[in-house]
Amino acid sequence: AQSVTQLDSHVSVSEGTPVLLRCNYSSSYSPSLFWYVQHPNKGLQLLLKYTSAATLVKGINGFEAEFKKSETSFHLTKPSAHMSDAAEYFCVVSDMNGNKLVFGAGTILRVKS
């Protein structure tokens, strides 16, 4: 079965510094991977997705993620954090048929001024 481990429950960065949110996945096939963001009391918004095309995926708001099969990782990065990036981020893997998404436990990103 597929699973996702987000290695940090909380990450705190200063505004203008790089962001790194770590995610490792487990899958018996070539997975589809996603990052979703949830701002407080809001729904889930897709940041980016990997579906076996380019391994470096660019998303919205300056975020990107790199799929590394050898490390089974899909870490999310951003060169310079903005206050508006403060939210909870979920790494997600899709099952083989695309019938369901399996979510990681989430990483809360705090951005300090």
Place this chain on the structure above:
Amino acid sequence: DTAVSQTPKYLVTQMGNDKSIKCEQNLGHDTMYWYKQDSKKFLKIMFSYNNKELIINETVPNRFSPKSPDKAHLNLHINSLELGDSAVYFCASSQVWTNTEAFFGQGTRLTVV
């Protein structure tokens, strides 16, 4: 032009009551889902419907009964509500077999008192 809309946004009710949450998508997707987000923000799939047929039921109590009158709607009815049902429920839709992302509604915050 909301892609996935669910109502109500907030629902406060007493234990033992029966309540429904409605969901509609205007994206033309063939698959709809219900996810539950608990107090620790962990998201887990409850049900998945493809072309009005149930394809995933993740060991949810049978007090929860989804109903899909057509491809664009997936409603969730909950009987005999319990305190532990308090959570945020998210509806989502996607087009399976194409590895596209799921689009989420804004969530329904259910509080059972």
